[in-house]
Amino acid sequence: MQIARTHAQLIEARAALTARMQGGVALVPTMGALHEGHISLVRAARAAGFQVIASIFVNPTQFGPGEDFARYPRDESADCAMLAAAGCGAVWLPDVATMYPPDAATAIEVAGPALLWEGALRPGHFRGVATVVATLFGQVRPDSAWFGAKDWQQVQVIRRMVRDLLLPVAIKTAPTWRDVDGLAMSSRNRYLSAEDRARAPTLFRTLEAVQARLHQGDPLGPTLAAGRADLDMAGLAVDYLALVDEKTLQPLDRIAPDARLIAAARLGSTRLLDNLAL
Incomplete structure (x- = not known):
C-alpha cells in the first residue's frame, strides 16, 4: 500500500x-x-x-x-x-x-x-x-x-x-456495519463508558420496534412518540426520531414507499446516529 x-x-x-x-x-x-x-x-x-x-x-x-x-x-x-x-x-x-x-x-x-x-x-x-x-x-x-x-x-x-x-x-x-448487539459501528463509540456502551444498543432496538409497529399498522404519531419515550426511559437524550423521505429527508406524516426511520440520541457526551429503511 x-x-x-x-x-x-x-x-x-x-x-x-x-x-x-x-x-x-x-x-x-x-x-x-x-x-x-x-x-x-x-x-x-x-x-x-x-x-x-x-x-x-x-x-x-x-x-x-x-x-x-x-x-x-x-x-x-x-x-x-x-x-x-x-x-x-x-x-x-x-x-x-x-x-x-x-x-x-x-x-x-x-x-x-x-x-x-x-x-x-x-x-x-x-x-x-x-x-x-x-x-x-x-x-x-x-x-x-x-x-x-x-x-x-x-x-x-x-x-x-x-x-x-x-x-x-x-x-x-x-450497509451499516453493526456490533453483535446491533449498535452501529462508529469511531465515536470508543468514547462510551462501559455503562453507556451497555445501553447504546437501545437506539437500534427502538428503531426495530418502531419499524415493526408501523408494519403492523399502528398510527405513526403515537408510535414515534412511544419510541422517543422508550429511549428517554433508557437514559438516552433524544435529538430526533422521525420518519422521513429517504432522499429529501423531509418528514413524512404517513408510510410511503421510500420512507426511512432516522434517529439521533446522546449518551453522556457521545452522540449516536442510526437509521432503518421502512
Whole structure:
C-alpha cells in the first residue's frame, strides 16, 4: 500500500495503481479511527473491481464550536495497517494546509437534504462535509466513492451535491456495519463508558420496534412518540426520531414507499446516529 502525504505523491500513487492494475479508482473517505465498517467499504469496492484509495483527514470545518475536534480519536499506524490488510492500494494523508490553503476562497453551500436534522442541530456541518468531499474528489479523481449507510443524511447531501454539480463520481452506499448487539459501528463509540456502551444498543432496538409497529399498522404519531419515550426511559437524550423521505429527508406524516426511520440520541457526551429503511 502506497502512502501519500503531498498532492504530488497522491498523483504518483494514483498513476501507479491505474497503470499496473485494471479497474477504476474508488475513494473511501474517512476521518480515521477506523473500524470494521470502514474496512467493509474497502472490501466492497475491491469486490466491485475498483482499486481503492482511502483518505484519512479529520476535517475541522465540519465540527462546530464545543464539538470534539481536538479529542477526535487518531491512530494513523493502526489505520494504515487495517487498510493494507483489506487490500487498499493507497492512503491519502493530507494536512490542513493542503486541504484548506491560506488563500482558499471557495466553499460549497448546501440546502435540500442538508437543512433539517443534523443540519439544523449542527449549523455549518454539511457545508464542511460537502466542501471537503468535493475537494477530495478533485484531488483523487475517483470513479466511485463509498460511504456507509449509518450517516444516511450525509450520503444524501453528497448525492445531491454530485447531481447538482454534475460531478463524474458514482456514489456507492454499503450497509451499516453493526456490533453483535446491533449498535452501529462508529469511531465515536470508543468514547462510551462501559455503562453507556451497555445501553447504546437501545437506539437500534427502538428503531426495530418502531419499524415493526408501523408494519403492523399502528398510527405513526403515537408510535414515534412511544419510541422517543422508550429511549428517554433508557437514559438516552433524544435529538430526533422521525420518519422521513429517504432522499429529501423531509418528514413524512404517513408510510410511503421510500420512507426511512432516522434517529439521533446522546449518551453522556457521545452522540449516536442510526437509521432503518421502512
